[in-house]
Amino acid sequence: MTLLDRPGRSDPLTGGERPLLRVSGVKKSYTTPQGPLSVLNGVDLSLAQDESLALLGESGSGKSTLLHLIGGLDDADAGEIVLDGVRVTELPDAERAALRRESIGIVFQQFNLVPSLTVSGNLAFQARIAGRFDAAWQNELLNRLGLAGLEQRYPEQLSGGQQQRVAIGRALAIRPRLLIADEPTGNLDEATGDDVLSLALDLIRRTGCGFLMVTHSTRLAARLDRQVVLASGRLAAS
Template identity: 80%
Template sequence: MTLIDRTHRAGGSPQASAPLLRVSDVRKSYATPQGPIPVLKGVDLTLAAGESLALLGESGSGKSTLLHLIGGLDDADSGEIMLDGVRVTGQPDAERAALRRERIGIVFQQFNLVPSLTVAGNIAFQARIAGRFDAAWQEELMERLGLAALRHRYPEQLSGGQQQRVSIGRALAIRPRLLIADEPTGNLDEATGDEVMGLALDLIARTGCGFLMVTHSTRLARRLDRQVTLASGVLAGA
């Protein structure tokens, strides 16, 4: 039984008024030969279901580090991250992996598609692993992302914009409670990036999940509900 199962069986479901995501006094340092370098120095953040939030900041400010902690890809030194009533921080790797499979969709700048799988296979990949594959929802995703006619193509046969659409479809195929994206349009030209972002926001609204995006673009950030800036290890505007 996973941590997620135990939480729900113990009556630990979040109340309706509780935020989907709560980050409390999260700190993270990295070891170097010269000693530890603090990156996050007490970050506090909340995000509601159905809300979108842009995380801005200079390169090296710790934006990706924070995103990885929220997504359970790494663990904080101290502080607490709660997602949908489940504690993310301080859990074993297997528990955090289960949380990612079942509740978190992740979109990376580098696409990270499986070369040996078709468009349809890549979109279904995480959902099948999580036991949450829904054929009707997959068809809707491919149609709305403009990928239905490309379903049998492989990643190498797609443009950058098409590959990013596939990665968005894969992340949304599990109907995540939280979608996180790290510079999702960073490898795309402005027009293609705008198109991909518009499709993503439309589908996010369709699912009602929370959306947290790291970006350098203030123009894209303004399309989201809120914007916060990470500087000197803390957030402004949270």
């Protein structure tokens, strides 16, 4: 991997404490029948270790696109993304996949659970692939997420809230450096969504990872440490 200088965890650009995540001048556009569509026009963002940040913006503003770039799921046209000293934007596909397995937990709105695996199997899925399965941590996740006793059930036997808890547990099972979530409560009713977010924030504090969440809800966003708004391809504080 292409690394920045790790000793002391200082930022070579500022000389101060290096952020967990730094996004600098990131641009992204897509080809359409009408011509190029510019989505991100030079996004700058930083996130400290142990910090939670809500990303707000209208539908189609590029929130999910930015999340996918940070997670190494897509390529930026320009700019730089650095996660814990690793220049994500310079990594080849295989090394970006390894970074996701080992350092990034991703939670999607659609849950994306493996239907043929039980709760326990889904929870352990990413951790086993990364070679970081920890039985004690899995049991703690099951208990803290209210999934104890449901270990042998399959996704189709769970409620929406229970499925999203499994998805969050799966993402946290590797003890990621960064957890990113794209509208993680978007398919849940308000009460269930509040409950799921509370559990997620509690476990994030337990692991000490950074948390970046895309949401349309200013109410939910207010529960995180900071809020930024994506508009016209750039970020501004809310």
